[in-house]
Amino acid sequence: xxxxxxxxxRLERYVPDLVEPDDFDAFWAKTLDAxxxxxxxxxxxxxxxxxxxxxxxxxxxxxxxxxxRAWYTxxxxxxxALPAVVEFAGYGRGRGLPxxxxxxxxxxxxxxxxxxxxxxxxxxxxxxxxxPVSGTAMGGPGVVTRGIRSPHDYYYRRLITDAVxxxxxxxxxxxxxxxxxxxxxxxQGGGLALAVAGLLPDLAAVLVSAxxxxxxxxxVDLTDLAPYGEIxxxxxVHRDAEPEVWNTLSYMDAVHFAxxxxxxxxxxxxxxxxxxxxxxxxxxxxxxxPADKIMHTYxxxxxxxxxxxxxxxxxRWLAPRH
Numbered sequence: 001x002x003x004x005x006x007x008x009x010r011l012e013r014y015v016p017d018l019v020e021p022d023d024f025d026a027f028w029a030k031t032l033d034a035x036x037x038x039x040x041x042x043x044x045x046x047x048x049x050x051x052x053x054x055x056x057x058x059x060x061x062x063x064x065x066x067x068x069r070a071w072y073t074x075x076x077x078x079x080x081a082l083p084a085v086v087e088f089a090g091y092g093r094g095r096g097l098p099x100x101x102x103x104x105x106x107x108x109x110x111x112x113x114x115x116x117x118x119x120x121x122x123x124x125x126x127x128x129x130x131x132p133v134s135g136t137a138m139g140g141p142g143v144v145t146r147g148i149r150s151p152h153d154y155y156y157r158r159l160i161t162d163a164v165x166x167x168x169x170x171x172x173x174x175x176x177x178x179x180x181x182x183x184x185x186x187x188q189g190g191g192l193a194l195a196v197a198g199l200l201p202d203l204a205a206v207l208v209s210a211x212x213x214x215x216x217x218x219x220v221d222l223t224d225l226a227p228y229g230e231i232x233x234x235x236x237v238h239r240d241a242e243p244e245v246w247n248t249l250s251y252m253d254a255v256h257f258a259x260x261x262x263x264x265x266x267x268x269x270x271x272x273x274x275x276x277x278x279x280x281x282x283x284x285x286x287x288x289x290p291a292d293k294i295m296h297t298y299x300x301x302x303x304x305x306x307x308x309x310x311x312x313x314x315x316r317w318l319a320p321r322h
Contacts, residue, residue, distance in 0.1 A: 003272055005222065008297065011271075011282040016215055018283075020256050027151065027251055028199060035161050037065045040172045043072070048098045052076050053105050055098040058112070060169035062162035069115040069128045070166060071098045073105040074175050083204070083322040084110040084176040086166050086196075088189035091144070091212065091227050094120025094127020104184075107315055109322075110176040114166040116188075117159060118143055133158060144227040145234040149244040151251040156213070160252065163192040164199050180204045180322055182263075184314070187276060187303065188212045188227070191254045194284055197265070198257025205321050206261065207314050208284075209268035210305050214254045215280040217246060222277045258284040264292035266317045268310045270301035
């Protein structure tokens with residue numbers, strides 16, 4: 001794909017004036033208050049056939065107390081409280097199998113990989129968390145349009161709440177230092193990490209690449225690819241729904257969460273990304289409140305951004321901060 005978005009010098013200055021709901025903070029405070037209750041619901045050892053890592057199948061209470069699954073993985077034979085990472089997966093992916101994502105535990109971190117409710121059927125090895133609300137929240141075919149006419153019914157209200165509760169769950173698990181928790185995600189996972197950063201004030205760090213859910217309206221105008229293309233497809237059928245849709249999405253836009261963040265942040269973006277256009281991720285980065293932040297760009301890469309090169313940069317950046 002050829003370069004299609006703003007040139008880099010303009011991306012570095014791009015700070016759009018997004019309309020933020022007057023009750024944004026109240027909406028999220030009420031949403032998280034409603035999820036209050038027991039966090040960790042069940043923890044059981046999970047065989048992973050790997051000698052160097054111990055793994056547990058964790059169930060925690062997410063949105064409305066609904067059970068959400070996660071894999072908790074630590075380096076084997078370690079009893080001390082380790083710095084910890086909560087990882088959020090991409091659109092359409094579930095938590096998969098317990099041996100799939102080992103970079104962070106291999107680096108010495110306690111690692112919690114959250115399942116995506118109602119996802120897991122597009123690629124990877126599946127998920128284990130149903131979304132009990134999805135049957136009553138109209139919209140489809142993908143989750144990005146489920147309940148999209150109302151912020152109270154919208155799918156991402158539930159998933160963002162799950163993500164916040166995943167951090168709270170990790171703080172209760174043995175072997176994780178509750179004062180040293182970072183959140184990390186790519187694409188949809190990056191959008192979730194930014195949302196959590198804006199909703200929890202005491203994270204150690206935030207690592208985001210190719211973030212979804214940023215400057216959503218511009219993204220829908222720039223790309224036809226899923227997930228954003230699914231919103232345009234929905235509006236092509238529901239032609240009268242546009243005001244309601246943009247109102248709902250204004251409560252989920254990660255740019256608003258970025259303005260409220262307090263933790264140091266590490267970003268990565270491919271400048272030829274047609275899934276999550278570069279200007280949308282830069283909108284979040286340039287609005288990100290803390291001064292301790294860094295952006296890595298990859299001029300000839302798309303949604304894969306820097307791939308393993310970027311992961312190495314993440315590891316080197318996080319170690320002294322964590």
